[in-house]
Amino acid sequence: MTAPRSIAVIGGGQSALAVGYFLARLRRDAAQGRRESAPEFELLESRPEGGGSWADMWPSLRLFSPADFSSLPGMRMPQSREDTASAPEVVDYLRAYAQRYELPVSHSEEVSQIRRGGDHGFEIDATSGTRRADVVVMATGTWGRPFVPSVPGIDDFGGRQLHTRGYAGPAEFEGLRVCVVGGGNSGAQIAADLEPSADVTWVTRRIPRFLPDEVGGRELFAAATQQVEGHSRGVADLGDIVALPPVRAARGRGLRARWDLDRLIPTGVRWTDGSETPVDVVIWCTGFRPDLAPALSLELDRAGGAPQVRSDLTTASASVPGLYFVGYGDWCGPASATLVGVGRMARATVADIDSRYR
Structure with a gap:
């Protein structure tokens, strides 16, 4: 040819x-x-x-x-x-x-x-x-091509919804009640970014898994390569979230995730135990x-x-x-x-x- x-x-x-x-x-x-x-x-x-x-x-x-x-x-x-x-x-x-x-x-x-x-x-x-x-x-x-999962009640929620790609910083959310959905790095970073100035509820599918503080890009790249090439268990066994300094700081101030979301309701979110949390904004950090x-x-x-x-x-x-x-x-x-x-x-x-x- x-x-x-x-x-x-x-x-x-x-x-x-x-x-x-x-x-x-x-x-x-x-x-x-x-x-x-x-x-x-x-x-x-x-x-x-x-x-x-x-x-x-x-x-x-x-x-x-x-x-x-x-x-x-x-x-x-x-x-x-x-x-x-x-x-x-x-x-x-x-x-x-x-x-x-x-x-x-x-x-x-x-x-x-x-x-x-x-x-x-x-x-x-x-x-x-x-x-x-x-x-x-x-x-x-x-x-x-942002992805938003099919969460029950998503069309009933009366507040604002946006995806990671629409997030431009914490200024416009100051004083608001914000639900950040996503257990990856974008969810952790945005929740940490908002935590000093907004009332943040962080929602994940399971308990967040933070990588050891000393693990960075070099180790992640090596682990990912080995995982795909079949030589090790790879990144999935290290954890999901890189603990960058702002994330560690927010975690130190008390930022915690919940993983018991049941559905969205017109005024916020409902948890599996039937309790509710009022929310103004939902940010989908879902990939x-x-x-x-x-x-x-x-x-x-x-x-x-x-x-x-x-x-x-x-x-x-x-x-x-x-x-x-x-x-x-x-x-x-x-x-x-x-x-x-x-x-x-x-x-x-x-x-x-x-x-x-x-």
């Missing part, structure tokens, strides 16, 4: 940038005479500016690990003023990363549909028009699903709800040649949804494209 003339990377966040880095290396090698040619490529980003979904996150959100274990390939994240980087610092890093490697990111390009373009290749409908590509790498992440809407017109074989990928390289679609998935979670590479983990699968993706289509 001949080398691809063009590669479209759908997305402009951390996963797309990591793929772009390795594609840019092919371009550099061609310019320096170490290979005959390199494919043209473009990153199609729906946002008007760089930073990916990190630009939409609340300012106090912090990474789990220091810069050494929170970096994309080729460029180390600068040391933070605190123990770990905040969301605005990650945004600055991602924008500097794209600029340093001169990655061809086209902003404000919302991709609405990807379809087969004849005998081979793809047609991509985007904001500025339709373009063709021989290979498509899906790197849209999950931020665009996300892969945002693959542009590729739904393709006939994707699925396994466990996710697109099925080849066993020899986990980012390549098993049913659509030339289609790849990077950064959505363990089903497309161990720890691939993290800054430190996506580089490995980005490298493997570009290597596979180069070997199969040259």
Whole structure:
């Protein structure tokens, strides 16, 4: 098969940038005479500016690990003023990363549909028009597809409801009664963020499991990799929540979770013992699903709800040649949804494209 003339990377966040880095290396090698040619490529980003979904996150959100274990390939994240980087610092890093490697990111390009373009290749409908590509790498992440569980009474609640992606900080909730639902890191961090100024009720499905205070991003990445590769019991046996300093502080002030929610009622929540707690706001910190809407017109074989990928390289679609998935979670590479983990699968993706289509 001949080398691809063009590669479209759908997305402009951390996963797309990591793929772009390795594609840019092919371009550099061609310019320096170490290979005959390199494919043209473009990153199609729906946002008007760089930073990916990190630009939409609340300012106090912090990474789990220091810069050494929170970096994309080729460029180390600068040391933070605190123990770990905040969301605005990650945004600055991602924008500097794209600029340093001169990655061809086209902003404000919302991709609405990807379809087969004849005998081979793809047609991509985007904001500025339709373009063709021989290979498509899906790197849209999950931020665009928030998940809210089917909780009894959810439609009866008379107050405000929002998801993690709509949370911009504690200022607008000062003095309010807020129910934060979710036992993961976002739930713990948002509950801790609100605790000094709001009346917080934190709800989880089970007793929250905090990782030991000394466990950070490096240990999590190693455990996740071993878990997916079948070499250990992995992260699930360490715990669910990283005890960052703000979370530890809120816990020290008495922040506790309840896991006996029965249903929502018009004025708040009802517990399994029949008692009720009045609530003004419910914040659903209940996770996300892969945002693959542009590729739904393709006939994707699925396994466990996710697109099925080849066993020899986990980012390549098993049913659509030339289609790849990077950064959505363990089903497309161990720890691939993290800054430190996506580089490995980005490298493997570009290597596979180069070997199969040259």
